[in-house]
Amino acid sequence: MTHDKEHRCGWVAIMGPPNAGKSTLLNALIGQKVSIVTPRAQTTRNRIVGILNEPGAQIMFMDTPGLTRARGHLPKMMLQSVWQSMDTADVLLLILDCDLYLRKPEFLERDTEALARALAVDARPLIGLVNKVDKFADKSRMLPLLERLQSMWPKAELFPASALLRDGLPELAALIVKKLPAGPAQFPEEQLSTASVRFMAAEIIREKLFLHLVQEVPYSVAVEIEIWEDMEDEGRTLIHAAIYVGRPSHKAMVIGKGGAGIKAIGSSARQEIQALLERKVHLELWVKVREHWTEDPHFMRSLGLGPE
Template identity: 70%
Template sequence: MSESPRSGAAEYRCGWVALAGPPNAGKSTLLNALLGQKVTIVTPKPQTTRNQIVGIFTDAEAQIIFMDTPGMAQLRGRLSKSMTQAVWQSLNQADVVLLVLDAHLYIRHPEFLERDLAPLGAAIAGDERPIIIAPNKVDLFADKSRMLPLLTRAHELWPRAEIFPISAQSGDGLGELRALIESRLPVGPAQFPEDQISTASLRFMAAEIIREKLFLSLHQEVPYGVAVDVESWQEDPERGLTVIHAVIYVARPMYKAMVIGKGGSGIKKIGSEARREIRELVGGKVHLELWVKVRENWTEDPAFLRELEQSSGGGGE
């Protein structure tokens, strides 16, 4: 892998940063905003992120390798266990820990803070690595003095941490946060080319886009029983066309009808919205075929979960 030409700069910095925190704190929105480009899907529903997503920011002073992780939640089941493992893997790999909090939630319900962060807090309490706490969504309230109890409690829980309130949605404080992160990275050359923004394959990103549209279209518990696998990815250079065949797996027979919709309206809408975004991703025309299959209790099937994890990294660039 070639190095960035900037990696030879004096005191150039490069390192891995784990974005951790509870579900719906805004980690994925923050990552996309810090990169200035979408590399991970975002929905209003918790537990949208299921895998570690790597996003790479490079400038003249540093290269930051962000690891977006699933939200830490007290959930049961094999899928939840797999998601939790992705969090701990990222934390173990990180040079800097960036803990993202939903400031709007904890200002209204301060008692939730320790409940939500007990496992993570215990893990990083004595950590010697730089820890940055980013209370997010500060744009949702005008009176910033309401943040003082939250900031005070966060400091009590993590006295070594630097606390930096932000809004990933409005962009408040993001430039300063990025500069702070860069200053805390170890000195070293870039690990990726300067034009690379993610380690995810196009195949994986396409599957994630489809899953995002499913999350946005479906209601209640249905999205959590849905998985997407890109079974076939073919390039047709003569026609300038990418042909993608993907399967949407649902955990219950009743979900299949809900995904397809009346007269196929649901699956058509999902396909149309996903195709539009995948076209921007690949920079050309896309033919997308979607099928819906029932695979009962797939969230508890370790072999199937391994298959999904393996297929997410291969093919399609």
């Protein structure tokens, strides 16, 4: 067998500033939603692994939280999870919102400062995914940005794409396969993610909260599944989830006027969890105030945040 025909398998860390499209990219590559997506920055809080099987290769993609410059314990724990993912990766996939840096070129260095420091001494293959190219018609507009990125990261292979439209993704997967180490598959072919359905359900609820809530409220929200009961004779699953908020005023905002907010969140989350489990779901949500939980590392660990 020649070297090129050998089976390949490896880990790819998808890293980048918040809102760059990391989770959108992961879902588009896997062909199924494994990581939640919202228009807000700092949606992803954990490492999420999605598994892609290509002919002769298995790629484990790690979606990571955005490289935020926000202060506080929660952003710090999110960053720890990014650096841990980076440590275990065979290939680094840096993703940037090119539309943003065409409009605000001055943000580029600031947003990639921490990453640039980490990459300066790194010998691993680096792919720079220039995302959201669907946002402008004249593609030649991005040439100066591509040149600038190439001078910032001389060894990076730059790759314009649209995660949203899945434009360029088969080529991206083929490029990654070439950079993976040889090795047998580590996961069964039918496994798309390492996340448990329990975690996925909590994330779906958090996504609906993020989509529903305004201002800074989403950032003080966390979800914990308290009860999960598969009721075989009734053919449905009973789920009780606690929604933690950092302040009493936030509790009122989650619940909404006459309970309308929590009802809408529960209903859209239930539909999506039902589709995921392929069975009926009875979902109950309880809003609990836990003041300053985003500054409480022990509590955050108990929610599964931070490095694994």
